[in-house]
Amino acid sequence: MNHAKHAADSEQDKGNLAMMANLAQYRSRPTDGATWLGSILMVEEIGMFPSSGDIHRPISDPTPLLSHLKHLYGPQALDVDEGHGLTVMFKNWRFRVRVPASEPAIIINVETRGDSQLMALKTAELLAQLERFENELR
Numbered sequence: 001m002n003h004a005k006h007a008a009d010s011e012q013d014k015g016n017l018a019m020m021a022n023l024a025q026y027r028s029r030p031t032d033g034a035t036w037l038g039s040i041l042m043v044e045e046i047g048m049f050p051s052s053g054d055i056h057r058p059i060s061d062p063t064p065l066l067s068h069l070k071h072l073y074g075p076q077a078l079d080v081d082e083g084h085g086l087t088v089m090f091k092n093w094r095f096r097v098r099v100p101a102s103e104p105a106i107i108i109n110v111e112t113r114g115d116s117q118l119m120a121l122k123t124a125e126l127l128a129q130l131e132r133f134e135n136e137l138r
C-alpha cells in the first residue's frame with residue numbers, strides 16, 4: 001500500500017475528517033520523470049500533528065475572551081503569542097484563537113503532536129471554556 005494512502009486512511013479511521021478535507025486540496029504533481037513528494041510529506045505531517053480544523057464561533061467582543069484564555073492557560077504554557085489573536089503552546093499540544101476582520105467571531109484551532117485523542121479532549125475543553133465564558137457574560 002502506498003504510504004500516503006495508508007496515512008490518509010489512518011487519519012480517516014481516527015475521525016480526523018477536518019484534516020481529510022484539507023488533504024483533498026493537495027494532490028501529487030508529477031514532474032519530468034520524478035514524483036512530487038509534497039502530498040506524501042503533507043500526509044505524514046498531518047498524521048504527526050492532528051488538528052481540529054478551524055472552528056468558527058460567533059462572539060460579539062472577542063477581546064475579553066482572549067484575555068480570559070491567556071489568563072487561564074498562559075501560566076502553564078511554554079509560549080504565548082498574541083500576534084494574530086492568541087496562540088498558546090504546550091509540550092504536546094497548542095491552540096490558536098484568531099479574530100476575523102470581517103465578522104464578530106473567533107476561529108479556534110487545536111493541534112497535538114501525534115495524539116488525536118488529546119486533540120479531541122483539548123478541543124472539547126476549549127469549547128467548554130468558551131461556553132462558560134459566554135454564560136458568565138449573560
